[in-house]
Amino acid sequence: MRCLAIAVAAACLSQTVTGASASEDRYRLEKKDGGYVRMDTQTGAMSLCEERSGQLVCKLAADERDAYQSQIEQLQGSLKTLEDRVTALEKGRVAVPAPGLPSEEEFEKGMGYMERFFRRFMGIVKDFEQEENKPGQNQPADPNKT
Template identity: 60%
Template sequence: MRLQSLAIPAVLTLAALPAHAEDTGRYRLEKSPDGYVRMDTQTGAMSICQEQSGQLVCKLAADERRAFQDEVERLQGEVKTLDRRVTKLENSLTARMESKLPTEEEFDKTMGYMERFFRRFMGIAKELEKEDQGNAGKPAPDRT
């Protein structure tokens, strides 16, 4: 009885998978002596599928797995290279930023320039204001 309860879901699963694969058109499932071979029609990836505990379990084919592992290793190497470059760039940027910051003396000198500029600017603004107050009763000149 237990074997029968496992066989029915397995048959239903196997029957449904080819129909679903044909509906979407992406995967093609073919019977093989050891189980099934599933092919992704978009990428060409092949998987070996076997029935286990009433379910279809698929694993990448050996050559596909090697290609996949090679790609993973290549990408890991690329990530390490990029990490080293980022670290190098961050270190050089930090060094440049530290060397670009003004000394306390340079900062005080710059603030002195700014203070003198603003004092002169405010002096000019006050003089203009006095001139405007002195001309308050006079008509404005024609500016055409």
Template identity: 45%
Template sequence: MSNPVPIRRLTPHGLPLAVVALLIGVTPALSQAPAPGRYSMQKTDTGIARLDTQTGEVTLCQEKAGDLVCRMAADERTAYDLELDLLEKRVETLEKVVKDAPEGFSPRLPTQEEIDQTMGIMDRMLRSFMGIARDFGREWQGEEKTPPASDPDGDLRKT
């Protein structure tokens, strides 16, 4: 039969030592090499190919006057131009819809009556919710329910 291991409590001086020991053990894990960057560069006969590791996009780059100048590959440029054309057509269509919309369709702010109606609904809903929460708290503590403070029929749709 094995002897039970006595449980020891950390002394006020032991806690800082335990923290230091923990940090020493964690430091090697934190000092590992960082994750590779977003772009990967590869020298080619005509310059440098830059690979975007997140999107897979390849861009051709050349050094000019001490700067690295990058241009999209032809097929990517075509796809970019196509997407740009589609977006421009969508904007034109939306602008036309707004321009040609009937008078009643134009956006407007709510009237004061609509705001008051909405606030009344929200007030009744929140009061009802708070009553439920209060009843739940009382049930939790063993007390009886209280009658709701809101409308007796409980219809929140009334204004």
């Protein structure tokens, strides 16, 4: 029984050590002049580190910092655009068409086509009516007369 307890304790301890070493292997430190270079083995990001008051303080490398800075500026611009749109929507200044419906401009254009169609169609109908109502023309024969 005692051997079994020791075996279980050893197995738990080895799993804890293995899990800790896996997370510790993520970063690699290499000594350089005046400090260290730390590389994240999962992302490839590199940081410059120096020892201050017994602690390791790391900063992103300049080129990575610039890349992140441009990304941050782009995201801030997108966020500002979205915030302005939300503000406008909340104030009711921007009409939001329902999904699948035409915009106001498309609707007006379609109505213009329909109006022209119906005006032209009604003109044709009036022309036919006028031709039919001309005296002596196109009069059907009276079936009662023989």
